[in-house]
Amino acid sequence: MNMWKEFTKGFIKENPVFVLLLGMCPTLGVTGSAMNGLGMGLASTAVLLCSNTVIALIKNLIPDKVRIPAFIVVIASFVTIVDLSLEAFLPDLYEQLGLFIPLIVVNCLILGRAEAFASRKSVGVSIIDGAGMGLGFTFALTALGGLREILGSGAIFDFKFIPETADGMLLFIMPPGAFIVLGFLIAFVNALMKKKTA
Amino acid sequence: MAEEKKKLESTFVNMVLVLTAIALTSALALGFTYTKTKPFADEVRARKLAEAIEAVVPEFDELSKPFKVDGFERLELYHAKKGGEVVGTAVKSVSDQGFSGDVWVMVGFDAQGNVYNTEILEHRETPGLGTKMAMPSFKDQVKGKNPSQFKVSVVKDGGDVDAITAATISSRAFCDAVQIAYDALIKGGGK
Numbered sequence: 001m002n003m004w005k006e007f008t009k010g011f012i013k014e015n016p017v018f019v020l021l022l023g024m025c026p027t028l029g030v031t032g033s034a035m036n037g038l039g040m041g042l043a044s045t046a047v048l049l050c051s052n053t054v055i056a057l058i059k060n061l062i063p064d065k066v067r068i069p070a071f072i073v074v075i076a077s078f079v080t081i082v083d084l085s086l087e088a089f090l091p092d093l094y095e096q097l098g099l100f101i102p103l104i105v106v107n108c109l110i111l112g113r114a115e116a117f118a119s120r121k122s123v124g125v126s127i128i129d130g131a132g133m134g135l136g137f138t139f140a141l142t143a144l145g146g147l148r149e150i151l152g153s154g155a156i157f158d159f160k161f162i163p164e165t166a167d168g169m170l171l172f173i174m175p176p177g178a179f180i181v182l183g184f185l186i187a188f189v190n191a192l193m194k195k196k197t198a
Numbered sequence: 199m200a201e202e203k204k205k206l207e208s209t210f211v212n213m214v215l216v217l218t219a220i221a222l223t224s225a226l227a228l229g230f231t232y233t234k235t236k237p238f239a240d241e242v243r244a245r246k247l248a249e250a251i252e253a254v255v256p257e258f259d260e261l262s263k264p265f266k267v268d269g270f271e272r273l274e275l276y277h278a279k280k281g282g283e284v285v286g287t288a289v290k291s292v293s294d295q296g297f298s299g300d301v302w303v304m305v306g307f308d309a310q311g312n313v314y315n316t317e318i319l320e321h322r323e324t325p326g327l328g329t330k331m332a333m334p335s336f337k338d339q340v341k342g343k344n345p346s347q348f349k350v351s352v353v354k355d356g357g358d359v360d361a362i363t364a365a366t367i368s369s370r371a372f373c374d375a376v377q378i379a380y381d382a383l384i385k386g387g388g389k
Contacts, residue, residue, distance in 0.1 A: 032324070062216055065208040070220050077224040081231045088238035091246070099322055170364050173327060 006128045010136030016109045017140035017182075018189040023109035027141060028178040030100045034157050037145025039097045041138025043082055045131070048110050050078045052130035055118040062119075071114045072105075079104045109137060140185075147181050148172045246319075247290075251276055254306025254315040255286030264290075267386035275382065278306075285309055290319070291379035296371040298322045301331075303372060305379035312344045316376065321368075328368030336362055337372065345380040 016022045026044070031037045054074050062070045083101045086094040094101075104110065113133055118126040149155055152172035154162030162168065171177050206212050251261065258278035265275050274290040288306045295301070302319040318332045330336060339359050340350060350373045351357030352366060361369035 058220075060205055063206045063208040063212045066213045066217055069217060073217075073220050073224050077227055080228055084231050084235045084239070088235035088242065091242040167363060170327065174324065 003125070003128055006125055007132040010129075010132035010134070011139060012136075012189065012193070014133075015136045015140055015189065016133055017137060017144070018186050020109075020112075021186075022112050023107040023137065026100055026103050026107055027144065028175065028182065029103070030097070031141055031145035031148055031178060032173050033149040033153070033155075034142055034146035036096055037141035037143075038138060039093050040100055041134070041141040043086070043097060043101060044104050044107060044110070044137055045134025046082055047075065047078045047104050048113060048134040048137075049127065049130040051075045051110055051114055052118040052126040053123060054078075055114045056121060056123040056126035059119045067115075067119065068111075071111060071119075075110055075114065076105045109133065144178070144181055144185060147185070148177055151181070152177060250290075250304040250317045250319060251278070251288040251306070253317050254304050255288050256280075256308055256314060258285055267382045269385065270378065270382040273379070273382050275386075286314055287383055289379035289382055291375045291382070293371040293374035293378060295367070295374045296321055296323055297328050297365075297367045298324075301368070301371040301375055303375040303379070305376050307380070307383055310344070311346070311380070311383060312342055313340045313376065313380075315341060316372075318372075321371075323368045323371075324365070327362070327365040330362045330365060331368050331372050336360075336369070340373075340376055345377060350377045350380070 010016065012018070014020060017024075017027050023044070026040055030040045051071075051074055055071060058070075079101065082104070083098075086101065087098070113129060117129050121129070146156060149157075150168075152168045152170060152174075154160060154166060154168040169177075172181065206216065255278040258280045260279040260282075262277035262279065265277075267273060267275060272292050276288045276290075277284050278286040278288060286306055286308050288304055291303050291305050293301045293303070299322045301321040301323065304317040304319055306314040306316070308314045316337050318337070321328065321331070323329055323331065340348070343350075343358075349357040350359060352359050352361040352369050352373060354361060354366060355370070357373065359369065359373055
């Protein structure tokens with residue numbers, strides 16, 4: 001099995017946001033700025049890595065009919081652990097993301113990888129898959145957040161490049177802006193892939 | 199690809215045992231994490247609260263224990279004393295008028311009941327819009343004002359505070375929290 005391929009597929013070819021369209025709730029909800037996107041992406045990656053590892057380890061112990069509740073308990077536990085740890089050790093990041101962390105539980109990207117990948121493959125590949133998919137998710141959220149921040153606030157990573165008192169195009173910070181920018185990004189990625197295969 | 203290994207069969211006993219085992223492991227892990235992280239989280243929270251109080255009242259050397267005022271159950275008041283005399287009061291105030299839920303504001307008053315300073319503690323307002331509440335150009339409008347003369351509500355509602363563009367609701371919530379803090383101060387916290 002080609003490990004490198006399993007890792008890189010998450011970035012463009014099977015990018016969870018641009019191609020698989022998984023985990024839309026945090027994708028649209030938290031990407032008002034590049035920093036929020038990055039933080040949410042990394043927190044999700046941490047949970048995904050842990051859940052993929054554990055689920056790949058115990059996959060043969062889980063009777064098929066109760067696999068979904070089993071996965072959900074594993075995922076929810078890791079989310080709570082990340083939540084508690086962030087609050088204690090990275091309070092500033094927690095202040096920004098605190099609300100969205102519990103949402104990771106219902107991020108279908110994580111359950112999706114558990115169901116489609118980790119419950120069928122070995123531990124090693126599952127970790128690679130988790131890392132690739134997680135970083136692909138992070139990349140997508142940061143790009144989306146960055147674009148929205150540039151258009152909506154006239155800033156990038158909180159560094160403002162238009163006059164302090166000026167406003168950006170407010171629409172892009174608000175929920176409709178998330179849909180619009182995401183639409184254009186998906187179109188761009190599709191065009192890119194078409195070119196590659198043609 | 200290698201043939202899939204045999205999974206545990208879905209019998210009644212297997213399902214109950216496995217789910218119980220997973221839930222038990224999860225409970226242990228969470229209990230452990232919680233007890234390990236709690237002291238740190240408490241410390242962070244206490245430090246943040248202390249910093250906020252310090253930022254909103256005049257210089258003090260002694261802080262009273264938090265106390266409550268009847269009718270304002272969610273609020274906490276702190277007297278700041280210097281040389282035994284009350285020089286200011288910090289009110290941890292909350293408004294439920296926010297765009298998405300509660301807006302917590304630490305409002306500090308000097309001994310005359312003027313707003314000394316304010317500090318936004320916690321909120322869930324829209325990033326980039328409602329979050330501008332924390333900018334001095336907005337929140338410092340109430341600084342040094344006495345809510346008995348200065349109408350702490352947005353211009354649109356007939357008040358004296360200029361709302362943030364595109365975030366009138368957040369601006370209202372902020373004013374509401376300041377007004378509630380003042381009401382509590384007058385009712386029970388005044389010197």
